[in-house]
Amino acid sequence: MTFQVLVWLGVAIELVCCVGLLAMRNAADRLHYAGAATLVGPSLIAAAVCVREGVFTTNALDAIVTAALLGFLGGALAIATARAIRIADRKTLESTPAERKRGERG
């Protein structure tokens, strides 16, 4: 069944993100996993609901809206959290001379 594959794929990705959160050493690295969990897993779950119920049903549209909210707001939240982490670590949002040099080379 297609929807079962999508459900378990979504669940597996969410669990991988949880393991990644635990495995990483600092908050900035952990944020990558938290960000991925807001977009990939919910989208797959919403797709599973759409496959099961049909796209233009109340359940499917609600699942799509929830996944979209998580995706868009989660991205904005990741940016805000990254800024807070940066300020907590370096006390400023300005890049250091070494970072600027790396940016010029890249």
Add this chain to the structure above:
Amino acid sequence: MNVWLVAATVLLAGLVPCVFVMVRGTLTDALVGLELASTLTTVVLVLLAEGFHRSSYFELAMVLAALQFVGTLVFIRFLGDDWL
């Protein structure tokens, strides 16, 4: 038990690493852990709503998805000045 309810139950296990990071990590680590825990809870609510075939349960997940954004932003705003 259908596949949705089993998946919701399995996904609840993902809250354990989040709580561990929130309890043992720094404040910024806890913030990230809270973010992931909120996302997981929202997905669990979606799975439960589909598993119980109650369309009204989806509203709860939708409201939580919006409120987790506001809640975490409030944490960032108020913790940012003094404690981070």
